[in-house]
Amino acid sequence: MTEPQQATLNWGVKQSFRNYVEATGGVTEAGGGAERAPDGEFIFAAAPGDGLRLDADGKLEGHGTFLGEVRFEAHGGMLSVFLADPSLEISEAGAVLTVADSSARTRRVEIARLDLSAMTTGDAGEIVLPAALSMDGIQLLGDHYPLRTALDPVRLTLAER
Numbered sequence: 001m002t003e004p005q006q007a008t009l010n011w012g013v014k015q016s017f018r019n020y021v022e023a024t025g026g027v028t029e030a031g032g033g034a035e036r037a038p039d040g041e042f043i044f045a046a047a048p049g050d051g052l053r054l055d056a057d058g059k060l061e062g063h064g065t066f067l068g069e070v071r072f073e074a075h076g077g078m079l080s081v082f083l084a085d086p087s088l089e090i091s092e093a094g095a096v097l098t099v100a101d102s103s104a105r106t107r108r109v110e111i112a113r114l115d116l117s118a119m120t121t122g123d124a125g126e127i128v129l130p131a132a133l134s135m136d137g138i139q140l141l142g143d144h145y146p147l148r149t150a151l152d153p154v155r156l157t158l159a160e161r
């Protein structure tokens with residue numbers, strides 16, 4: 001019998017931002033269910049009730065919620081970026097990635113739009129979706145990147161059912 005596959009979301013936020021925080025001697029932390037992958041990305045575990053699936057035509061549908069938080073701190077705390085519990089929501093209007101923007105998790109913001117039409121399938125059936133910065137994401141990342149700046153692609157592994 002094969003082990004049931006755990007659904008995960010791998011996302012590095014933005015590689016140049018991760019490199020920048022590291023280069024300035026800042027701190028990058030993952031916790032609360034998120035782990036740091038060897039390549040520097042973050043791996044978020046699916047929350048119970050994960051509802052992303054491929055339809056009969058191979059199109060991604062549903063709403064997947066994931067657990068974990070990521071914190072970047074640099075410049076003696078002047079740079080402080082936090083995001084938690086990413087959620088991938090697919091509707092008629094397209095696909096978005098939302099996150100909680102504080103550890104209190106009182107507010108969720110749309111950090112990125114995902115391009116479903118550019119979805120590809122990577123190694124071991126992993127689903128890869130290009131991500132582009134949304135309005136609220138601009139603020140979250142410190143007002144440095146213009147709207148629709150490419151972020152790291154979102155990589156999804158779906159649970160086997």
Ligand code: HEM
Pocket residue numbers: 016017020075078079080081141142143144145
């Ligand atoms: C003492 C305060 C700060 C200094 C001296 C500083 C300095 C710099 C420098 C020199 C760069 C260019 C790095 C490069 O091109 O390699 C940069 C880029 C950047 N900074 Fe800051 N910064 C400061 C505060 C902040 C704060 C508060 C934020 C808020 C999030 C921030 C976010 C960014 C971002 C997002 C980039 C672009 C990184 C990339 O993708 O290449 N910085 N900063």
